[in-house]
Amino acid sequence: MIYTLTVNPSLDYITFVDHLILGEVNRSTKEQIFPGGKGINVSIVLKNLGFENEALGFIAGFTGKEVEKSLKELGCVSDFIQVEKGITRINVKVKSKDITEINGQGPQITQKEMEKLYKKLDQLVEGDILILAGNIPNSMPKSLYADIMKRCTSKNLKIVVDATGDLLINVLKQHPFLIKPNKHELEELFNVTLKSIEDIEYYGKKLQQIGAQNVLISLAEKGALLIAEDQKIYYSKAPKGNLVNSVGSGDSMVAGFVAGFLESENYQHALKMGICAGSASAFSEKLATREEVEHLMEKLEECTVYKREK
Numbered sequence: 001m002i003y004t005l006t007v008n009p010s011l012d013y014i015t016f017v018d019h020l021i022l023g024e025v026n027r028s029t030k031e032q033i034f035p036g037g038k039g040i041n042v043s044i045v046l047k048n049l050g051f052e053n054e055a056l057g058f059i060a061g062f063t064g065k066e067v068e069k070s071l072k073e074l075g076c077v078s079d080f081i082q083v084e085k086g087i088t089r090i091n092v093k094v095k096s097k098d099i100t101e102i103n104g105q106g107p108q109i110t111q112k113e114m115e116k117l118y119k120k121l122d123q124l125v126e127g128d129i130l131i132l133a134g135n136i137p138n139s140m141p142k143s144l145y146a147d148i149m150k151r152c153t154s155k156n157l158k159i160v161v162d163a164t165g166d167l168l169i170n171v172l173k174q175h176p177f178l179i180k181p182n183k184h185e186l187e188e189l190f191n192v193t194l195k196s197i198e199d200i201e202y203y204g205k206k207l208q209q210i211g212a213q214n215v216l217i218s219l220a221e222k223g224a225l226l227i228a229e230d231q232k233i234y235y236s237k238a239p240k241g242n243l244v245n246s247v248g249s250g251d252s253m254v255a256g257f258v259a260g261f262l263e264s265e266n267y268q269h270a271l272k273m274g275i276c277a278g279s280a281s282a283f284s285e286k287l288a289t290r291e292e293v294e295h296l297m298e299k300l301e302e303c304t305v306y307k308r309e310k
């Protein structure tokens with residue numbers, strides 16, 4: 001079974017403003033609300049691609065109820081822990097020429113509620129896949145994902161981590177199957193500016209040397225670079241298309257990669273499916289469907305095995 005964990009889900013409120021002026025009253029031309037949070041988006045796209053999965057995490061208040069309800073309407077299975085105080089965050093995305101995002105802090109999660117999560121995770125069995133994705137509230141330790149991985153060590157799970165900063169660095173020694181920083185996140189991790197594909201490869205490899213099995217670096221409209229555990233480096237550009245809404249592209253890529261790997265055990269195919277899932281989501285208002293992903297895959301050339309290591 002595939003499980004996603006979203007410690008800090010959200011309702012994503014997307015508002016479209018023609019010319020955003022800071023400090024002024026702006027009027028939007030359109031608004032949308034979607035269930036969000038990285039693991040939740042991964043769950044939705046996996047389901048769209050035909051992979052049953054269960055979304056785990058914490059929800060709170062009326063916004064949490066809405067997340068749970070909309071996931072159900074999309075045909076996704078979830079088993080969230082209800083947090084007593086606060087509300088699930090509302091993340092605001094202002095789409096003008098560029099997109100400006102304000103992601104909330106989220107409710108405080110108590111030790112008792114955390115124990116409930118651990119009890120659930122204790123039920124996972126060998127061969128399961130666990131996707132740990134997204135930020136966590138400030139009140140929680142940056143070792144959280146590493147702690148979860150340590151607790152699950154004996155189960156031989158395939159664990160994917162999509163996180164930033166110390167939350168990500170701390171898991172590397174536990175050898176996650178896949179991590180997916182974007183270029184900006186990779187720059188932040190090493191406090192550098194990455195100007196070329198060689199620079200990206202150099203710093204991506206550092207993450208693999210510390211312990212990640214596969215490092216997938218997403219490069220938005222430029223595609224993605226995969227430093228794989230088979231000692232090969234794969235690159236593919238992204239398909240061209242009309243950018244509609246990039247929120248959830250990275251999460252769609254994670255879902256596409258996992259789905260592609262599960263159906264082929266082939267990194268080239270997994271990368272291609274990851275990229276096309278990311279792009280399909282970027283090219284539509286909603287998250288990628290299987291049909292959209294397959295359509296883009298037919299058009300996209302094969303990924304290049306960019307470098308074969310010794």
Ligand SMILES: Nc1ncnc2c1ncn2[C@@H]1O[C@H](COP(=O)(O)OP(=O)(O)O)[C@@H](O)[C@H]1O
Pocket residue numbers: 182183218219220221222223224238239240241243246248249250251253274275276277278279282
């Ligand atoms: N403007 C775009 N055109 C085509 N594909 C895109 C575009 N933006 C994102 N994608 C696709 O989605 C993937 C993830 O996007 P990216 O922005 O790098 O991730 P994140 O959302 O994590 O920052 C990219 O590798 C690409 O395949």
Ligand SMILES: O=P(O)(O)OC[C@H]1O[C@](O)(COP(=O)(O)O)[C@@H](O)[C@@H]1O
Pocket residue numbers: 008010012035036037038039041091103133134135136246247248249250251252
């Ligand atoms: O947990 P974080 O890092 O605050 O991110 C949460 C936000 O990221 C998203 O999951 C989208 O992420 P991507 O655009 O990277 O795929 C939104 O749904 C959500 O609002």
